[in-house]
Amino acid sequence: MSEQTRHSHIVPVGVYVGVFLALLVLTGVTTGVAYIDLGPINTVAALAIAVCKMLLVVLFFMHVKYSAGLTRLVIVAGFFWLAILIALTLADEFTRRWTPDPNSWSVLMTAFSRLFGG
Amino acid sequence: MSDLAAHTAHPPGFAHQFEDMAQQREAGSLGMWVFLVTEIMFFGGLFAGYAIYRSLHPAAFAIGSHLLEVQFGAVNTAVLICSSLTMAMAIRSAQTGSRRAAINYLLLTMLLGAAFIGIKLYFEWYHDWVEFLVPGIHFAIRPEWGAAGSQVPMFFCFYFFMTGLHALHMVVGIGILTVLTIMAARGRFSPEYYSPLEISGLYWHFVDIVWIFLFPLLYLIGGRYGVH
Numbered sequence: 001m002s003e004q005t006r007h008s009h010i011v012p013v014g015v016y017v018g019v020f021l022a023l024l025v026l027t028g029v030t031t032g033v034a035y036i037d038l039g040p041i042n043t044v045a046a047l048a049i050a051v052c053k054m055l056l057v058v059l060f061f062m063h064v065k066y067s068a069g070l071t072r073l074v075i076v077a078g079f080f081w082l083a084i085l086i087a088l089t090l091a092d093e094f095t096r097r098w099t100p101d102p103n104s105w106s107v108l109m110t111a112f113s114r115l116f117g118g
Numbered sequence: 119m120s121d122l123a124a125h126t127a128h129p130p131g132f133a134h135q136f137e138d139m140a141q142q143r144e145a146g147s148l149g150m151w152v153f154l155v156t157e158i159m160f161f162g163g164l165f166a167g168y169a170i171y172r173s174l175h176p177a178a179f180a181i182g183s184h185l186l187e188v189q190f191g192a193v194n195t196a197v198l199i200c201s202s203l204t205m206a207m208a209i210r211s212a213q214t215g216s217r218r219a220a221i222n223y224l225l226l227t228m229l230l231g232a233a234f235i236g237i238k239l240y241f242e243w244y245h246d247w248v249e250f251l252v253p254g255i256h257f258a259i260r261p262e263w264g265a266a267g268s269q270v271p272m273f274f275c276f277y278f279f280m281t282g283l284h285a286l287h288m289v290v291g292i293g294i295l296t297v298l299t300i301m302a303a304r305g306r307f308s309p310e311y312y313s314p315l316e317i318s319g320l321y322w323h324f325v326d327i328v329w330i331f332l333f334p335l336l337y338l339i340g341g342r343y344g345v346h
Contacts, residue, residue, distance in 0.1 A: 008143055010213045011206070020203040027195045027333075031188065034338035042341070046334035053330045061206045061323045063316075068144045071151055078155030082162045089166045094173070 009066040019060045026053050131311030139310050150317040154324050161328055164283070168276050168335065175273075177266035180340020182273030185251060190241050191337035194234050195329060201230035202326045205319050208298075212312035217302060220315070224299045227322070231292045238285055243278075252278065277336055284332060287325045294318045 030049040038045060059065040064072060129139055136142040172179045208223035250258035253271035263270055298318055301307065307315060 008140065008213065010210060013207070013210070016203060016206050016210070020199060023199045023202075024196060027192060027199065030334050031192050031338065034188075034334070034342040037341060037343045043339070046338055047331075050331050050334055054327050057202060057323050057327055057330070061202050061326075062320055063147075067147060071144065071148050074148060074151050074155060078151075078158050081155070082158050085159065085162050086166045086169065090169055090173075093170045 009063070011060065011063070011066070015060060019056050022056055023053055026056075129310045130308060131306070131313070143313055143316065146313040146317050147320065150320045154320060157324060161280075161283070164276070164280050165331070165335075168280070171272055171276065172339070175266065175269040176340070178263075178269030179273045181263050181266055182270050182277065183337060183339045184342070185249070186277070186337050187242065187245070188337050188342065190237055191333050194237050195333045197230050197234045197237070198326045198329050201227050201234070202323050204230060205322045209312060209315045209319050212302070212307045212315050213309055215309045217305060217307070220307065221299060221302045224295055224302060228292050228295045228299070231288055231295070235285055235288055235292075238281065246274075280332055280336065284325065284328050287328070291318075291322050291325055294321065 026049050030046055033045050033049070034042065036042075058075070064075065132139060133142060136145065204223045204227040208220050208227060211217075211219035211223055246252055247256055250256055251274055253274045257271055257274070259267045259270065261267070295318070298315060301314060
């Protein structure tokens with residue numbers, strides 16, 4: 001057991017304080033941007049800033065920058081599954097009204113009557 | 119000398135099924151992340167539901183969001199970010215072997231967590247109750263909301279379920295921090311063994327991340343520029 005493996009990476013205090021200050025600044029930015037009219041870009045900007053803040057927390061406070069590849073793979077897989085959850089749910093919800101309402105059995109009845117009726 | 123050799127062979131907190139402390143630490147973090155992935159999916163369901171209902175009723179969500187006090191949401195975001203810093207510093211103190219500092223940082227983290235819940239309960243939820251904004255039990259649809267008014271309770275349903283579930287995680291986190299503080303005071307942690315701190319830190323930061331998304335999605339939508 002070498003000294004290298006026995007002791008884990010100790011993040012310098014300056015890095016933690018820098019991340020902390022960046023998070024506070026980004027909180028101010030996201031609040032400020034909400035008061036500027038950017039149309040639909042407001043939501044995109046809010047989410048983009050939130051993702052930046054998340055990355056700062058995950059990489060530095062949660063030590064993922066210094067963690068093993070397997071751990072990173074699990075995290076990426078987790079977010080990939082979240083993307084499936086949200087993307088497929090919204091894809092269903094947003095496209096439901098693209099096709100006309102089949103009006104339950106009447107469509108089938110019409111088809112039957114066309115095929116076998118007079 | 120032989121005492122030191124024995125200590126090196128079996129560091130305190132070392133479980134024998136692992137090759138070494140580094141592998142044990144990695145396994146601990148990996149396990150915690152697997153749990154956090156289930157938490158991502160847990161909150162993810164609420165975020166997906168939020169996305170659908172906000173797209174269906176944007177006007178009602180804007181009205182609801184404007185009824186929340188941005189300053190309390192922003193202050194609470196800052197409080198949580200501070201608590202994440204103190205949590206990271208508590209772990210760092212354990213890594214550098216300063217027990218006193220670790221205990222102080224843990225106590226500070228708990229204090230900030232309690233401050234978050236206090237602000238939420240007293241300045242926000244209590245205020246919402248007084249204003250008849252608690253759907254299902256204490257809600258009044260106001261005439262000035264117009265046609266969208268009937269859907270405003272839906273926004274508050276998401277607001278209370280999302281912030282409530284988040285606050286519940288905070289309460290659990292404070293409980294975990296209490297145990298950690300006692301463990302630290304008893305001298306259970308060392309630069310070699312601090313896994314309980316590390317994985318509890320992952321949990322605490324995760325709860326912080328959930329709030330980082332909740333703040334803009336609940337407090338800052340629907341064109342704040344149009345109000346006040």
